[in-house]
Amino acid sequence: MPSKRRFGRVRKLPSGRWQARYLGPDGIDRPAPETFSNKTDATIWLxxxxxxxxVGDWRDPAAGETLLGEYASTWIEERPGLRPRTVELYESLLRLHIAPSLGRLPLREVTAPRVRTWRADxxxxxVGPVTVAKAYRLLKAVMATAADDDIIRRNPCRIPGAGVEPIxxxxxxxxxxxxxxxxxxxxxxxALVLVATFTGLRFGEAMGLRRKHIDxxxxxxxxxxxxxxxxGQQVEGPPKSGAGVRTVTLPAAVVPxxxxxxDDFAQPGQEGRVFVGPKGATPRRSNWHVLWSKATIKVxxxxxxFHDLRHTGNTMAAATGASLRELMTRMGHGSTRAALIYQHASQDRDxxxxxxxDVVLDxxxxAAKQARTPNRSGTQRARNAQTKRGDGRPSAGTNR
Incomplete structure (x- = not known):
């Protein structure tokens, strides 16, 4: 017979173990997920x-039974504003690195020790440390949403620095x-190489340029x-952050x-693409990589x-005395501090x-011009000076 209590009920089963159950706030009679060896343990659980x-901290036990893999897949589908490439990355991380070990676990069983073991494995x-950091960040974001949804009490991803990619x-x-x-x-x-270096444009940003974007x-x-x-498909879209939409000033030396x-290679019209291949198509990264690799070997x-050109230009710009905020604006970098996203360097400073x-380029x-000029001796310079005067006398200041 179940014991009568102020809250819930306990009863001894024919097996000798004890069962506890209570009426949830949703009106559903909810048993404990397991039986107990004695009445005291069943009472403590109740x-x-x-x-x-x-205290209002009750959670639906059934929600915690949702499998992590299913919940994460839905999380990716319902995440607002994700770019197609980001969706592709998340799906790959989930499929290859999260689901095999954790995907079949109920959310309530994804504990901090299990997360530590998963990462260590x-x-x-x-698996590359950069990939591990990305997978950890994805898992942490998914579990944070589960905590916000009151499915779990606390995010189990609490390893300091685990989501930071080693650069x-x-x-x-x-x-x-x-x-x-x-x-x-x-x-x-x-021009692509020079633009990438001295404006800091990424490859995809350069490929998105049209004539109307250039003044x-x-x-x-x-x-x-x-x-x-x-x-395998080329997709156009806006930069992934508001900081990526920007106007960058060219050094005058690059304009010619x-x-x-x-004049020679871009497509005609204001909508014409600036950088196209010999057949008029936008270069693909794989094809460009072959050409770029040959060039690096030659040099x-x-x-x-190729992305190192962006780093090169950024380093040169920093050497001019540009502030951190100006460099962030020029390079299209966002910031961990939300305020900096809305602060832009003036066009005059850019x-x-x-x-x-331009001073550096000049x-x-x-220096390149002087290197191409033959080195002449002092005697030869004096003879040239006499020839220009036409009188055969040595120029002033020479020894007789």
Whole structure:
């Protein structure tokens, strides 16, 4: 016979174990998920449920039975504003790195110790630390939503620093190397290398440029469209953050190269694409990578990524004395501090950065010009001076 209690009921089963159950706030009679070896343990469990109801901390036990894999899949589908490439990344992380170990577990069983073991197993299996950090961040975001939905009490992802990607220091190119690479990729793509370096545009941002986005008189480029590749298809869309939509000023020294490119290679009309291949199509990353790799080998900087040109230009811009906020604006970087997203450098200051880059470029060109000029002896210079005067007398200041 069940014992009569102020809250819930306990009873001894024919097996000798004890069962506890209570009427939930939703009107459903809810038994404990397991039986107990004695009446005291069953009573303690009921007291815990009563306390949760009293303080408003009660959760539907059935919700916690939802499998992590199913919940995470729904989370990705319902996440607002995700770019197609981000959806593809999340689905891949879930399928390859989260679901195999945790996907069949009910949400309530995804505990902090299990999360630590899962992460350690990934690292032990030689999964790249960057991939592990991304997978951990995804799991943490999913479980945070589960906590917000009152399915679980607390997010089990609490490993300090586990979601931080280790970033290896990337190399930068020197100015001679930048111009050598511009020559090595050929005339069709010379301007692409210079634009990527001295404006900091990403590959997808450069591919999204159309003639209407370029004002050579004002020396500006407007970044509004990004070309990404999803499942082998090229997709156009806005930059992934508000900071990515920006106007960048060109150094004056790059304008002639871009002007020649627009005359010789870009598609016609305001909607014409700026960078296209020989057959008029937008270059794909895979095809461009082949050409770029050959150029780096030719120049002697094998292993330099195209994206490293962006790092190169950013480093040069920083050397001009640009502030952190100005660099963030020029490069289209967001910030962990929301306030900085809405603070933009003025166009005049951005032009000053470009002008300062021009000084650097001018020094490079002067040094290259002097390097091409033959070194003449002092005697030869004196003879040349006599020849120009035509009187055969040595010039003033020479020894007789």
């Amino acid at each position: 007291a815990d449920q009563e306390a949760e109801l009293r 990934l690292l032990a299996a030689d 290896a220091e990337r190399p930068t190119a020197t100015l001679p190397e930048v111009f050598a690479l511009a020559d090595a990729v050929g005339e069709r793509y010379r 050579l008189e004002a020396r500006t480029l407007r970044v509004e469209v990004v070309v990404t590749e999803i499942g 190269d871009l002007r020649r490119h627009l 002697g900087v094998e292993g330099l990524h 032009r000053a950065i470009a002008d300062a880059l 020094k490079h060109h002067q």
